[in-house]
Amino acid sequence: MKHVARIGALALLLGTWAVQVEANSGDIQYRQAVFQAIGGHMTALVRIVRREVPHTDDAAVHAAGIADLAPLTRHIFPEGSGEGRTDALPAIWNNADDFARRRDAFIEAAEALRGVAGGPMGEFVPAFQNLGGTCQGCHDNYRAD
Numbered sequence: 001m002k003h004v005a006r007i008g009a010l011a012l013l014l015g016t017w018a019v020q021v022e023a024n025s026g027d028i029q030y031r032q033a034v035f036q037a038i039g040g041h042m043t044a045l046v047r048i049v050r051r052e053v054p055h056t057d058d059a060a061v062h063a064a065g066i067a068d069l070a071p072l073t074r075h076i077f078p079e080g081s082g083e084g085r086t087d088a089l090p091a092i093w094n095n096a097d098d099f100a101r102r103r104d105a106f107i108e109a110a111e112a113l114r115g116v117a118g119g120p121m122g123e124f125v126p127a128f129q130n131l132g133g134t135c136q137g138c139h140d141n142y143r144a145d
């Protein structure tokens, strides 16, 4: 009887673990999907800024897409989502103040880009470069290569 109880407890434990792993991978996959969406808009903007395509008017759509998505980075790094199939480094949670500063700089830069979208390219390009710098600043410190 004792034996059965033990097996029961083990099954319960494994069950809970399985659910946690699933929840964790959902968090990770959601986060990566959000970044892929941001990355898609950035790639499109690179093509526009380099004048490889004539869709200058689309720049405002992509800038707005990034500005809308940027604040999601406030909640897509829940505790425990640094383990699994992720490139998010433990420093995100160990160095939370610096991470938050970089995240806020990114949100601000995305909002600034939205603000100059539709105006002259001479204002858009520096704001775009500034935004790109905030991506890299975070990736260099908090994302595995």
Ligand code: HEC
Pocket (backbone or CB within 6 Å): 028, 031, 032, 033, 035, 036, 038, 039, 042, 066, 073, 085, 086, 087, 088, 089, 099, 102, 103, 106, 131, 132, 134, 135, 136, 138, 139, 142, 143
């Ligand atoms: C505050 C930190 C931070 C900022 C700012 C940031 N990123 Fe990231 N990014 C990350 C982290 C951490 C990951 C790894 C996520 C994971 O694997 O769970 C990531 C992953 C990605 C990925 C890969 C997603 C995948 O498929 O796994 C892309 C693409 C990306 N970021 C693009 C960008 C772009 C473009 C910007 C700027 C416009 C940006 N990021 C700004 C932290 C940041």
